Amino acid sequence: MSLNIIDLIKGQLGPAFVSQAALQYGESESGISKAISGLLPAVVGGMADNSDNPLVLNAILNSSSPALLGDLTGNSANNSSIASVLTQIFGNNLNGLINSIATYAGISNNSSDSLLHSVTGATVGTISKYAVDNNLDKAGISSLLNDQKGIVSTLLPVGFSFASVGMGDWDARYKFDNDKDAINMPAHEEPKPEVTRSTTLNGTFPDRNKEKDNSIWKWLLPLLLLIAAAYFIWKQCEQTETTTTTTVTDSGEVVTDTVTTTGSNAATGMSANQVDEDIDLNGTPLRGYKGGMEDRMIAFLKSDGYKNAQNDDALKDNWYNFDHVNFKMGSADQLEAGSEEQLQNLVAILKAYPDAKVKIGGYTDKTGDEVKNQKLSEDRANFIRSWLDKQGIGSQVTGADGYGSEFATVDATASDAERAVDRKMAVRFAK
Numbered sequence: 001m002s003l004n005i006i007d008l009i010k011g012q013l014g015p016a017f018v019s020q021a022a023l024q025y026g027e028s029e030s031g032i033s034k035a036i037s038g039l040l041p042a043v044v045g046g047m048a049d050n051s052d053n054p055l056v057l058n059a060i061l062n063s064s065s066p067a068l069l070g071d072l073t074g075n076s077a078n079n080s081s082i083a084s085v086l087t088q089i090f091g092n093n094l095n096g097l098i099n100s101i102a103t104y105a106g107i108s109n110n111s112s113d114s115l116l117h118s119v120t121g122a123t124v125g126t127i128s129k130y131a132v133d134n135n136l137d138k139a140g141i142s143s144l145l146n147d148q149k150g151i152v153s154t155l156l157p158v159g160f161s162f163a164s165v166g167m168g169d170w171d172a173r174y175k176f177d178n179d180k181d182a183i184n185m186p187a188h189e190e191p192k193p194e195v196t197r198s199t200t201l202n203g204t205f206p207d208r209n210k211e212k213d214n215s216i217w218k219w220l221l222p223l224l225l226l227i228a229a230a231y232f233i234w235k236q237c238e239q240t241e242t243t244t245t246t247t248v249t250d251s252g253e254v255v256t257d258t259v260t261t262t263g264s265n266a267a268t269g270m271s272a273n274q275v276d277e278d279i280d281l282n283g284t285p286l287r288g289y290k291g292g293m294e295d296r297m298i299a300f301l302k303s304d305g306y307k308n309a310q311n312d313d314a315l316k317d318n319w320y321n322f323d324h325v326n327f328k329m330g331s332a333d334q335l336e337a338g339s340e341e342q343l344q345n346l347v348a349i350l351k352a353y354p355d356a357k358v359k360i361g362g363y364t365d366k367t368g369d370e371v372k373n374q375k376l377s378e379d380r381a382n383f384i385r386s387w388l389d390k391q392g393i394g395s396q397v398t399g400a401d402g403y404g405s406e407f408a409t410v411d412a413t414a415s416d417a418e419r420a421v422d423r424k425m426a427v428r429f430a431k
Contacts, residue, residue, distance in 0.1 A: 005044065012069055013122055026111075035102075056089065086117070279295045322427065327380055359430040365419040
């Protein structure tokens with residue numbers, strides 16, 4: 001199975017980047033996320049179509065991945081190499097892509113342009129880093145890019161088309177068609193009207209049975225297209241957004257640990273039933289999800305469920321998964337932006353209920369080396385415990401354990417999306 005490089009790139013375009021870009025460009029986070037969901041497959045698809053282009057390959061080989069990935073909103077915008085890559089893969093269609101993404105995401109053209117450079121920088125930087133870590137030469141990078149052709153076409157967001165980009169077999173006409181209706185052709189491409197006659201060349205009337213057969217398709221074809229569109233939308237609603245932490249051992253083994261969110265709004269980290277709203281904490285609003293971690297923890301405390309628990313055994317099986325506590329790629333001590341906001345919510349809950357105590361847990365799936373997975377999950381759990389201690393509630397945190405794949409339920413041979421349920425950070429009440 002070929003590597004899905006998009007999973008690695010998404011790790012650079014997570015909540016931290018979305019928050020920073022929204023603040024810098026004066027746009028909403030939802031608009032930024034929506035734009036990224038359209039730009040990422042476009043950029044990766046364009047580079048895949050240019051997998052043998054020397055200028056694109058040189059840009060990847062010669063880029064400084066730490067510099068690019070360290071400041072995507074700054075370095076990418078002013079990087080001549082990134083501008084050259086965009087020209088190579090989109091050519092005269094570059095402005096059309098920028099305008100269409102702006103319209104689709106509800107952001108300005110300037111923001112769309114800046115995001116395009118940032119997404120391209122994240123793509124080039126991530127591939128460059130992967131190439132260095134795995135000793136890939138030009139041929140190896142070319143092969144990696146070429147492998148993405150079968151992936152990008154499945155990642156188009158609902159209601160959006162890359163017809164105007166004209167990459168690979170997506171569409172040869174370089175036009176956008178967001179609502180899937182007939183594409184308007186330029187005047188020089190408009191077909192000439194076809195003159196029909198009511199009789200054949202020998203003066204007889206045409207075969208009416210054939211006309212009836214043709215008329216069936218007038219209603220059957222749209223029906224089939226409607227069914228196909230409904231199936232596509234349904235599959236999109238099951239999409240999984242994966243933020244992957246990937247490390248490569250000296251022996252070449254790839255170990256992954258990923259935080260995953262599932263739902264129709266995967267690009268924003270929200271599922272269809274997760275709506276950002278105020279959660280009531282004894283009169284103090286906390287920003288969270290109805291039915292999310294904070295909401296359920298507060299409901300448990302208000303119900304006296306914690307007070308009535310006789311011992312730790314009564315609480316040990318009731319874990320609350322964090323919605324937005326993510327670590328940067330390959331790190332156990334650097335949180336993604338947005339993570340501290342949810343941790344602050346946990347601090348507020350514990351301060352409102354000073355008698356309550358909690359325990360932190362980290363988990364991975366069954367892939368990779370179990371010893372390393374267990375250590376990674378333990379280091380991350382201990383980091384969160386240390387962070388909470390600095391907020392003055394250390395006495396309310398009884399422990400932090402990494403469980404690796406001990407409690408993973410999905411087989412290692414399953415797909416990445418299926419294994420995602422086993423990769424998480426969580427908290428539970430303790431006595």
